[in-house]
Amino acid sequence: MKIAIASGKGGTGKSTVAANLAWVLARSRDIVLVDCDVEEPNLHLYFPAEATDVPVTAPVPEINFERCNFCGECGKFCRFGALAVVKDTVLTFPYLCHSCGGCALVCPRGAIKEVPRTIGKVSCSRPLPRLVLITGVLNEGEVLAPSVIKAAKMFAEGHPLIMYDASPGIACPVIDTLEGSDFCLLVTESTPFGLHDLRLAAGVAEELGIPAGVVINRSDGQDEETVAFCREHDLPILMTIPFSREIASVQNRGGLIARDLPGWEERFAALSDAILEVGP
Numbered sequence: 001m002k003i004a005i006a007s008g009k010g011g012t013g014k015s016t017v018a019a020n021l022a023w024v025l026a027r028s029r030d031i032v033l034v035d036c037d038v039e040e041p042n043l044h045l046y047f048p049a050e051a052t053d054v055p056v057t058a059p060v061p062e063i064n065f066e067r068c069n070f071c072g073e074c075g076k077f078c079r080f081g082a083l084a085v086v087k088d089t090v091l092t093f094p095y096l097c098h099s100c101g102g103c104a105l106v107c108p109r110g111a112i113k114e115v116p117r118t119i120g121k122v123s124c125s126r127p128l129p130r131l132v133l134i135t136g137v138l139n140e141g142e143v144l145a146p147s148v149i150k151a152a153k154m155f156a157e158g159h160p161l162i163m164y165d166a167s168p169g170i171a172c173p174v175i176d177t178l179e180g181s182d183f184c185l186l187v188t189e190s191t192p193f194g195l196h197d198l199r200l201a202a203g204v205a206e207e208l209g210i211p212a213g214v215v216i217n218r219s220d221g222q223d224e225e226t227v228a229f230c231r232e233h234d235l236p237i238l239m240t241i242p243f244s245r246e247i248a249s250v251q252n253r254g255g256l257i258a259r260d261l262p263g264w265e266e267r268f269a270a271l272s273d274a275i276l277e278v279g280p
Contacts, residue, residue: 003163003275004181004210007188008197010168013217013241014187016251018165019046020258021185024268025161026131032156036177037167038120038136038148045254047127051135054122056151058099058144059114063090067111074103074112095141120148122155132156145173153177169197170204178205183278184212185238190220195229202233211278213238215271239271 005018015037022033023046035041044051061074061083072085082097083090094117104112120138127133136152138145145167153176156162166177178184184205188198198214205212213236216223220243230237241247250260258268 001161001183001276002181003161004166004178004184005163006166006174006178006184006186006201006205007168008170008186008199008201009193012168012187012189012194013251014168015042015046015165016257017185017187017215017217017239017241018163019043020256020264020268021272022131022163023128023256024258024265025163025272026128027265029161030130030132030159031161031163032132032134032159034152034156034162034164035133035135036149036152036164036173038138038145038152038173039167041135041137043133043165044123044125044135046256047125047131047133049125049127049133051123051125051133054124054151054155055118056120056122056136056148057116058097058119058147059101060094060097060099060117061092061103061112062115063092064111064113065090067109068107069109069111071108073106073108077102077106095143099144099147119144120151122148122152124155132159146176149173149176153180170200174201174204175208178208178210181210183275184210185215185275186212186235187215187217188226189218190216190223190226190243195226198226198229202235206233213275213278216240218243236274238274239267 007014025031035043075083075085080096119142123135125133134155136148138148164177167173188194219240257264
């Protein structure tokens with residue numbers, strides 16, 4: 001089963017929920033946890049361990065100036081400004097390249113070939129006997145987050161239980177993370193912004209045909225609008241985590257409330273049972 005943890009906005013506690021849920025699941029079964037928030041991965045802070053790194057590369061154009069006649073077709077094709085033909089040379093800007101390969105296809109003289117360029121890495125570790133953590137890390141300044149996400153997911157492929165921690169929002173990295181998932185757990189908060197972005201995230205899960213449920217984090221006890229939205233859209237609320245100084249203290253020091261606070265292991269175990277019941 002593949003479980004995605006997502007949220008419409010940052011700061012809802014998505015990674016906190018993912019870490020606690022993974023810890024509880026790893027108490028009774030093998031699980032692979034994949035940090036797909038490749039621009040700001042943080043699950044390794046909850047599960048520190050020695051890791052093995054594998055580079056992630058993406059193809060970028062290289063110009064053969066012996067063949068190039070500076071016709072400009074490559075520059076006209078590129079919508080991202082990664083190539084520019086000026087006078088008697090071609091300028092390439094690898095950081096803008098989206099690795100679509102179109103420039104090589106439209107070049108009439110075959111003067112462009114693609115060469116690999118490192119854009120990030122995938123780190124693999126085993127912080128717990130039954131937990132494997134796979135972390136995608138996008139290099140600073142790069143734009144190809146989906147390529148690193150796909151590489152991280154590939155390392156987990158074939159395992160019977162996989163959890164993906166998506167980046168916040170509903171952009172391409174989130175779509176790539178959710179693709180192929182059997183269930184999406186949406187983490188929200190009791191604020192107008194939280195509800196607004198929950199609507200967006202729930203819409204993405206619905207569009208992708210992925211069953212979803214909701215966790216309300218940092219609840220102030222005034223969740224009526226969120227509850228009404230979930231009822232209207234048949235989204236079960238699987239857990240409510242209260243706004244609590246004690247919980248915040250554990251989280252701020254990188255702890256796990258399921259491990260460090262009484263009663264929370266049982267609550268996350270109930271959450272895992274509810275999710276696994278939806279599985280294929």
